[in-house]
Amino acid sequence: MIPFIDLNAQQKLIRNKIDKRINQVLDHGQYILGPEVKELEDKLSSFTGSKYVLCCSSGTDALLLSLLGLKIKPGEGVIVPAFTFASSAEVMPLLGAIPIFVDVKRDTFNIDPSKLSSALTTAKDIGISVKGIMPVGLFGQPAEMDLINAFAKNNNLWVLDDAAQSFGGMHKDKIVGNLSEVAATSFFPAKPLGCYGDGGAVFTNDKEIYEIANSSHVHGMGKKKYEYDRIGMNARMSTIQAAILLEKLEIFPEELQKRQIVADKYNKNLNNLNLGIELPKINKNFKSSWAQYTILLPEKINRDKLQEYLKSKNIPTAVYYPIPLNEHRPYNKYPVSQSGLDVTYYLSRSVLSLPMHPYLKDDDIIYISENINNFFKTLR
Numbered sequence: 427m428i429p430f431i432d433l434n435a436q437q438k439l440i441r442n443k444i445d446k447r448i449n450q451v452l453d454h455g456q457y458i459l460g461p462e463v464k465e466l467e468d469k470l471s472s473f474t475g476s477k478y479v480l481c482c483s484s485g486t487d488a489l490l491l492s493l494l495g496l497k498i499k500p501g502e503g504v505i506v507p508a509f510t511f512a513s514s515a516e517v518m519p520l521l522g523a524i525p526i527f528v529d530v531k532r533d534t535f536n537i538d539p540s541k542l543s544s545a546l547t548t549a550k551d552i553g554i555s556v557k558g559i560m561p562v563g564l565f566g567q568p569a570e571m572d573l574i575n576a577f578a579k580n581n582n583l584w585v586l587d588d589a590a591q592s593f594g595g596m597h598k599d600k601i602v603g604n605l606s607e608v609a610a611t612s613f614f615p616a617k618p619l620g621c622y623g624d625g626g627a628v629f630t631n632d633k634e635i636y637e638i639a640n641s642s643h644v645h646g647m648g649k650k651k652y653e654y655d656r657i658g659m660n661a662r663m664s665t666i667q668a669a670i671l672l673e674k675l676e677i678f679p680e681e682l683q684k685r686q687i688v689a690d691k692y693n694k695n696l697n698n699l700n701l702g703i704e705l706p707k708i709n710k711n712f713k714s715s716w717a718q719y720t721i722l723l724p725e726k727i728n729r730d731k732l733q734e735y736l737k738s739k740n741i742p743t744a745v746y747y748p749i750p751l752n753e754h755r756p757y758n759k760y761p762v763s764q765s766g767l768d769v770t771y772y773l774s775r776s777v778l779s780l781p782m783h784p785y786l787k788d789d790d791i792i793y794i795s796e797n798i799n800n801f802f803k804t805l806r
């Protein structure tokens with residue numbers, strides 16, 4: 427089977443360095459809040475240009491800590507796309523807040539800025555005070571932050587970027603982590619920058635947001651040990667994960683370039699086939715971290731059958747996401763913007779993600795494209 431994501435190829439390259447880093451942690455024994463965590467925070471701060479970085483236990487906890495930093499209160503609303511992973515919306519109800527679902531754009535899979543106004547009106551009509559917007563950089567491309575930030579400013583809202591998938595992406599000269607008031611990313615192993623367990627980080631230039639998130643990630647600690655300022659959680663990053671990430675961060679820029687080359691090759695091959703497949707569009711002035719390479723299949727194609735066919739040829743595929751979030755039982759009571767979710771429903775039926783990682787070989791990309799072509803030919 428061609429790997430969907432090949433963590434082994436990467437590990438082979440840096441295994442010695444990772445072993446050395448892990449051994450250093452075993453030697454000093456500070457498994458929690460050890461020096462590697464601070465070192466990683468400093469390096470991530472230089473990498474993104476974000477003044478404050480807080481490493482934590484997962485991408486979901488990074489979102490939760492960001493919301494705590496933004497002082498969200500029960501009953502308040504946050505506008506979030508319906509076409510995303512559960513974490514983006516689950517953190518609101520965990521704090522008693524309300525996700526308001528809005529549609530995304532067909533070509534970028536990201537929140538549609540032209541529909542924010544309708545989402546806001548929907549919430550107002552039912553008496554919900556909206557405090558913020560949570561765009562998601564789905565599959566690696568950041569959302570259209572200029573438009574979203576401008577809308578937020580005009581309406582006195584904050585913007586929390588769910589950058590779990592888009593870490594490493596860019597908008598103009600700014601790197602993800604630094605495109606809005608606060609951003610949260612995930613270091614889940616399969617993410618563009620992943621560790622060997624769970625991990626995440628919060629990025630902000632706002633001291634107060636950072637301080638609240640920092641305190642909250644260690645039980646709401648105050649200035650002194652065993653002195654508490656607030657209700658918090660246990661959301662620290664393990665030192666060993668920080669040690670692993672430090673080595674992975676070294677090769678991350680090069681890996682991002684390699685992912686771009688893989689995406690370009692897919693685009694070229696699939697485009698040449700003229701099958702009516704819609705390819706992922708990267709907006710001008712944006713760079714994707716290519717967490718996923720996701721195509722849109724023509725309506726006539728049976729996605730299950732295509733997946734089965736490709737699997738029989740040792741090509742794994744995935745559907746992110748087959749069901750809009752608002753359709754799931756825990757979420758179906760939350761408001762949906764009056765502008766509807768037509769694109770979300772369409773994408774749920776049509777998306778297909780192909781193998782994507784920096785070490786995907788040219789021959790594999792050709793083989794995958796050829797087999798997609800062969801399946802389409804069987805239908806003619």
Ligand SMILES: Cc1ncc(COP(=O)(O)O)c(C=O)c1O
Nearest residue numbers: 484485486511513514590612614
């Ligand atoms: C869009 C999005 N948000 C949040 C998360 C949560 O990250 P984690 O799995 O590290 O909690 C993920 C991870 O899968 C994600 O894809």
